[in-house]
Amino acid sequence: MASEFDSLMAGMGIKRMGNEKSKPATKVVRRRAGQASVIVGDAPSSKQKTEGAEARLAKLEAGLDLVKGERAEAEAKVSSLKSKVKKLKASLAEAEAANSGPQVTVAAVLAEWGFESAEERSALLMLDGMLERIISNPDLGADEALRSELVEGVVRVCRDCSGPKGKLVITVSPPACSTCGGHDINREARRFVDAALINGRLRIVIVGRDTHHHRWVRERVGDKRLVLTHVSAGVRRDVAAVQADVDHADAVIIWDPETIDPAHLAIYQSASRVGEVSSSSMGGFLAAAAAIIATD
Numbered sequence: 001m002a003s004e005f006d007s008l009m010a011g012m013g014i015k016r017m018g019n020e021k022s023k024p025a026t027k028v029v030r031r032r033a034g035q036a037s038v039i040v041g042d043a044p045s046s047k048q049k050t051e052g053a054e055a056r057l058a059k060l061e062a063g064l065d066l067v068k069g070e071r072a073e074a075e076a077k078v079s080s081l082k083s084k085v086k087k088l089k090a091s092l093a094e095a096e097a098a099n100s101g102p103q104v105t106v107a108a109v110l111a112e113w114g115f116e117s118a119e120e121r122s123a124l125l126m127l128d129g130m131l132e133r134i135i136s137n138p139d140l141g142a143d144e145a146l147r148s149e150l151v152e153g154v155v156r157v158c159r160d161c162s163g164p165k166g167k168l169v170i171t172v173s174p175p176a177c178s179t180c181g182g183h184d185i186n187r188e189a190r191r192f193v194d195a196a197l198i199n200g201r202l203r204i205v206i207v208g209r210d211t212h213h214h215r216w217v218r219e220r221v222g223d224k225r226l227v228l229t230h231v232s233a234g235v236r237r238d239v240a241a242v243q244a245d246v247d248h249a250d251a252v253i254i255w256d257p258e259t260i261d262p263a264h265l266a267i268y269q270s271a272s273r274v275g276e277v278s279s280s281s282m283g284g285f286l287a288a289a290a291a292i293i294a295t296d
């Protein structure tokens, strides 16, 4: 900017102050007494003087306009930088506020997802690749996809039981085992069959839960003298069939009532001998079912 301005001014014969070299040399005209002044060169006419002044004025104005334009440009830059700084400060304050909130630990998130004991959480983190997926998650508590994958997909079993294939299986202590629940499965299966035979309650309806739960029960309490009707939650049945099951049953065992169509549930609940078993292990189910069958 300075050099452009300087060259413009130089064009008008204006030099910067303090620059000795560019000072015009002072012309000394010596006079003697009685001698007329020596006139060097032609004196410019007043018309020429006015034109020269106008041209200089026009150039000065152009120079001023240039300086004004450059100043406005610089001011616009400063104002844009100021607004950027303001925005950055605001987002910094926002980030600081977010960080100052209570920090939720991984353990707290996993406990909320149903992995309540330290044993379950460490077993979960030992699953292949799981530790990295959990610790590298920037916002674990908000990861709904991972939550449902773990809540629905993870099966807890003890060392003596085996989990279903294709599921994420974690090893837990027997009371937390989804298969035995800490029960002696063979003993509970015998008690189930005995309760039916001793009381003469051979026609038993088991309704609710998944097909693989029913298969597991049938494999353990299958006895030729018993007539077991298994209705898993996903099976479509009409009301008349449900009513017929109830009418002919000596005992109805409802396994997880919330998995059953409410209209059908009401019919099952109207059975003369009925009981409900909720969210238990399969070993726990056998024990509870034996007690329902034996009810007076």
Ligand SMILES: [Zn+2]
Pocket: 157, 158, 159, 160, 161, 174, 177, 178, 179, 180, 181, 182
């Ligand atoms: Zn077990």
